[in-house]
Amino acid sequence: MPHQAHLPQTRCLLAHASSSRGALAGLAGLNPPACARGRLVQWWLAPWLLAFALALYAGAALAQQSPPSASACTVEILSTTAAQEGADGSKPGPASWLPVTLPDNWARRWPEYNGAVWYRIDWRPVCPGSAGGPVHIGLTLQSIVMAGEVFVNDExxxxxxxxxxxxxxxxxxxxxxRIPASIVRDGVNTLWVRVVGVAQQTPGLGPVHLGGQQEMQKLYDDLWWSNRTLFSLNLIITSVLGGLFFCIWIVRREQTTYGWYALMSLFWVLFAANVLVTSPWPFSTTLMAGRANIIALVLYTVCFCLFTWRFGGQTLPRLERALWILSAALIATAAFAPEASLTSSLAGVTLIAAGIFLVNCLQFPVHALRTRQTQHIMLAACLLIFFMVSVHDLLLIFQFIGPGTAYTPFSSIVVSICMSAILGLRHARNVRRIESFNHELAEGIERARTDLATTLEREHALAMANTRLQERLQIAHDLHDGLGGSLVRMMAMVEQTSTPLKGQQFLSMLKLLRDDLRQTIDNGSSPGVKVPATPQEWIAPLRHRFVQLFDELDLDSTWKFPPKWHAPPSALQCLALTRLVEEALTNVVKHSRARRVQVQLVQADTTQLELHIEDNGAGFDVAAVRLAGISVGMRSMHARIARVQGTLHISSEPGRTTLTALLKLRPATQQSV
Structure with missing residues (x-):
């Protein structure tokens, strides 16, 4: 059987740090020697994760069950001693050697000693049936803290x-x-291990295994799996998942949960890489690397807390502020603690960070019980696993419990996958919610489009009905102001004449009515009617008609119009003024009993046009007529002027009635558009 380098009566070292416990201590910056085969804890979080865990466990178990070769050699350990190296770098003298048990931490024996220590292991091969043949001895070292060199019989x-x-x-x-057979003696052999370390990093030598070559190779493979491969898998999985959720956070910045998870993964990778690196680069000393490793641990703890709080929707501003302040103090302690007290300082920082981590692992399940959300409960289960594993492994690191297997290398892989799966479920749920929202939005848009089409159709029908009504009103106004005025004039002529009218006169009156009716039909309110070139050309037909009537009625009329337009009105404005003059003068003939009337057009500038009509008739109560609504002509005049953005003012008293229409003119360029 193989032997470990300790007193012969003891079969296996009771190491103060087994392989996984030593790895955890190294993660904490304490770096004790490491040794033990990893056994995977079986978790119940998800069936496929359980299957993965069982596969790892089965592989390790099958590897452990391989029996050694029947012809393998065994080794008998005679003694294990250690001594400080001489000041000149030579091997210690005979009186300096002290018996030790491996794994050994020389800081307990020689506090504050920095330098090299020699370990001497005397052993003797036992190879039954070799009959003087070659001796196949294997040597496996689990750890050297920090660096060293190995000699066999001074080779x-x-x-x-x-x-x-x-x-x-x-x-x-x-x-x-594989120790060459040429340097192995038949009797006592000596294994020399020179270890160089610093007192603040728990220097010393881990378990040393000597035995048959095949068994030592198998032991080495197991150690490599538990001490290197598992951590490599851990870092690879954490890096990939962290990168994935970092990309999700880049796309959706409002999802801060993913960002804190990615940052947490980054600091875990930096922290856990301490297990795998074989050089302190980029740091110039071992202690600087240890300080940086503890700082990464503190930042990982902070990001871990913020990740769980964001995931659970917890708003804790005061607690977050206190966490950042405490973290800054811990980082300052790790970075600037004097070397004389560095060991205790780093241990204190590690314990405080671990305490924050464990407290958060307990508070979140309480929060999950309050919310009763499935995702919160799933994450709470992961954190409870983390809590139990971390407590167990911390007790191993600080030697509060006996030797055993640390589970962090296994649990961190499983729990990381579980937490990533939970985040993935949340992301998938968010995507489904977005898809559902888009579907509802599309349906809402379709409904709105249908409603809008219905509304537009109804409004179009109303607009058509309103247009027809307006056309009827317009025709009514045109008939009233145009044809009605002509009828009034003719009736007045018939009433005022003293002799019967001749046929030619009747024919002339009928032609006049026909012309007015044709003008109403053809040119009613069309904007395409041509505007007369001058004001006098515009008013000439009206003046001719009414002057004829006024002369017969012995009514004196005065017409004042400028010789040209400063700015011509639009066709609609011109038509509105025409109908306004017709209606006003018709009212003078019908109702005023006036003997004098004056029509005046004033255009002081290019922006407005004023029309004044004044008579000296009996007058009327303007307000009473407007309130009574009995004057179609007055309503028509106001409607026409308002339609062309003008204003109409009427004032009346006995002996004087004034009508003033004011129109705002547009520039010629706008009229042509």
Missing amino acids: LIWRDQNLTEPLSRSWNMPRHW
């Missing part, structure tokens, strides 16, 4: 790359050699 078989600062990092690097 160098291995040396670390850097034995001075910055030291190589062999604390979690299992190593295996």
Whole structure:
């Protein structure tokens, strides 16, 4: 059977750090030696994760069950001693050697000692049936803290790359050699291991295994799996998942949960990489690397808390502020603590960060019980697993419980996948909600489009009805103002004449009525009617008609019009003024009993046009007529002027009635558009 380098009566080392416990201690910056085979804890969170865990466990179990070769050699360990290296770099003298038990932390024996320590292991091969044949002895070292070199019977078989600062990092690097048969003696052999370390990093030598070559190779493979491969898988899975959720956060910045998870994954990778790196680069010393590792642990804890709070929808502004302040103090302690108290300072920072982590792992399940949301309960289950594993492994690291297997290398993989699956479920749910919202939005748009089409159709029908009504009103106004005025004039002529009218006169009156009716039909309110070139040309037909009537009625009329337009009115404005003059003068003939009337057009500038009509008739009560609504002509005049954006003012008293229409003129360029 193989032997570990300790007193012969003890079969297996009771290490203060087994392989996984040593790895955890190294994660915390304490770097004790590491050794033990990993056994996977079986979790119940999800069936496929359980299957994955069982597969890992089965692989490790099958590997452990391989029996050693019947012809393998065994090794008898005679003694294990250690001594400080001489001041001149020579091996210690005979009186300096002290018996030790591996794994060994020399800081307990020689506090504050920085330098090199020699370990001497005397052993003897036991190879039954060899009959003087070659002796196949294997040597497996689980850890050297920090760097070292190995000799067998004064023959160098291995040396670390850097034995001075910055030291190589062999604390979690299992190593295996097949000792050449040529250097193995039949009797007592000596294994020399020179270890270089610093007091603040728990320096020393981990378990040393000597035995048959095949068994040592198998042991080395197991150690490599638990100490290296598992952590490599952990970092790969964490990096991939963190990168995935970082990309999701980049696309959707409002989803801060994904951002904090990605940042948490980054700091976990930086923190856990301490297990795998074999050089302190980019740091110049081992202690600087240890300080940086603890800072990464603190930042990981902060991001972990913020991730769970954002995921659970917890709003804790005061607690977040306190967390950042405490984290800043811990980071300052890790960065600037003096070397004399560095070990205790880093241990204190680690314990406080671990305490924050564990408290958060407990508070979130309480929050999940209040919300009773499925995703919160799932994450709470993951955090409870984290809590139990972390407590167990912290007790191992600080030696509050006996030797055993640490579960963080296994649980972190499973729980990371679980948390990522939970985030994936949340993302899938959000995507489904967005798709549902888009579907509802599309349906709403379709309904709105249908309603809008119905509304537009109804409004179109109303607009058509209103247009027809307006056309009827317009025709009524035109008939009243045009044809009606002509009828009034003719009736007045018939009433005022003293002799019967001749046929030619009747024919002339009928032609006049026909012309007025044709003008109403053809040119009613069309904007395409041509505007007369001058004001006098515009008023000439009206003046001719009414002057004829006024002369017969012995009514004196005065017409004042400018010789040209400063700015011509539009066709609709011109038509509105025409109908206004017709209606006003018709009212003078019908109702006023006036003896004098004056029609005047004033255009002071290019922006407005004023029409004044004044008579000296009996007058009337303007307000009473408007309130009574009995004057179709007055309503028609106001409607026409308002339609062309003008205003009409009428004032009346006995002996004087004035009608004033004011029109705003548009520039010629606008009229032509």
